[in-house]
Amino acid sequence: xxxxxxxxxxxxxxxTAAWAQHPDDVFVGQKAPELKDGDTWINSGxxxxxxxxxxxxxxxxxxxxxxxxxxxxxxxxxxxDKYAKDGLVVIGVHVPRIDYEKEIPxxxxxxxxxxxxxxxxxxxxxxxxxxxxxNTWPSHFVVDQNGVIQxxxxxxxxxxxxxxxxxxxxxxxxxx
Numbered sequence: 001x002x003x004x005x006x007x008x009x010x011x012x013x014x015x016t017a018a019w020a021q022h023p024d025d026v027f028v029g030q031k032a033p034e035l036k037d038g039d040t041w042i043n044s045g046x047x048x049x050x051x052x053x054x055x056x057x058x059x060x061x062x063x064x065x066x067x068x069x070x071x072x073x074x075x076x077x078x079x080x081d082k083y084a085k086d087g088l089v090v091i092g093v094h095v096p097r098i099d100y101e102k103e104i105p106x107x108x109x110x111x112x113x114x115x116x117x118x119x120x121x122x123x124x125x126x127x128x129x130x131x132x133x134x135n136t137w138p139s140h141f142v143v144d145q146n147g148v149i150q151x152x153x154x155x156x157x158x159x160x161x162x163x164x165x166x167x168x169x170x171x172x173x174x175x176x
Contacts, residue, residue: 038121
């Protein structure tokens with residue numbers, strides 16, 4: 001292997017590894033991108049992060065036929081059920097992985113079947129997905145009361161980390 005080949009290989013491995021880890025903690029400390037107008041909102045009218053200042057927001061990027069999203073969903077719903085009364089707002093962003101996941105009736109049916117009570121925006125145009133630089137399903141972001149991202153991660157782990165960040169932020173609201 002020539003020196004140039006090794007250099008190219010090292011560069012490819014480094015950039016691929018960095019990309020594959022995103023969005024984990026890349027956005028932490030930055031202002032959350034505003035939720036652009038999605039194709040459709042389910043369980044609520046359109047929401048803007050700006051109008052949710054003072055609240056803690058958990059944004060969940062998912063697709064209805066994604067097995068990893070199905071694994072994460074009970075944890076997201078549990079956090080919603082546990083902390084909504086304390087000021088947590090959960091927003092699901094449905095982003096299709098394949099064409100049949102773009103059909104609004106199928107998405108609405110999935111929301112009902114999965115027992116999702118929180119707002120879901122359909123992002124068939126991938127605008128919100130792109131703004132958050134997502135590259136895998138599911139991806140999650142916790143946004144604080146000032147609109148700043150405090151935690152971001154992709155995949156089906158870190159639920160305890162997510163819940164701890166939510167608890168800490170909600171405690172600020174409740175003077176604890």
